[in-house]
Amino acid sequence: MLGSIIHKILELSNKREVDASTFEEQWEATFVQAEKDYFKNPYNKQFANLKYWLPFYSVKKEITRLRIAKLPATKLNNQVFHTGKHNSYSQAEESINYQFLTGVPDLIEYKKGKVYITDYKTGPIYTCKNGKIKGIKREYEEQLKTYGLIIKKREGIKAENIILSLENVSSGEIEKRTFKEDEYEGHFADLKSRIEVVNRHVDTGTHQALGNPGTPACKNCQFRPICSKYAVWLKTSLENSIDLYMEYADLLQQSGGYCLKTREGSAVMNIPNSVINQVKDCLNEGFFIYNLSQSKNDPKHYYWTRYSALYKA
């Protein structure tokens, strides 16, 4: 959540709609709106005084303020690039497309025939091993390269004139990348072949074979309840925080609704009356519950949310 607030502020800053003098006011307005959205889910109300629950809230806010204060005061245009124009101007959070590729870089700046593409991250940008930096995260490098590829193909710009940057707004770390012509072409061919593989599986109805479940990959995937690979993974996954596989649970009536308890000690609380028959129907079998809210105090305790759903295994 803090990440999306910082992103929003940086986006406004890139459009020159916020500067050092209006930062406080804009930050508060963005935070209040984000907080309002967050508390639409009644189970999130346990995190009242949200600022105190967000790790490094004050530090990250101050870093964002400093970053914005450092930006030059010149007003940049926020217009879409047209082939043939190579003057200085920028576009922030605009969708870019080429054939089957699409992306939304945080910032694109055109200066004297060169294109500078920047993507901001609010968390670590490096992979580390034994305390040593191994390089920028593979998925971030691929994301940057794809943005560069779209611009290169769409605008016909030479590879050497596309400068890609990844910036960690929390730590201030910046990584720059350029790619060669053949690296872009190789990436384009690779992406094309990946899409062909996916299409082939979709055509033959074997798309379940494509699943490669894991916590970061699946966390925001809306297909979790119908993905058989994910279901298999979930049965043995102890690191999951939003979905749960349960077997032979007890159903107890409590003041805030029903509570499901497993022998291993996991519990799902606040189950509403409206779904209780469905729950009873599954009690002696394995079943999955999706979109729970995990307790901050006890990782084995979950709350039923209005997005939660139960499926037989």
Ligand code: SF4
């Ligand atoms: S839930 Fe299935 S489809 Fe979704 S990301 Fe995970 S493996 Fe892929």
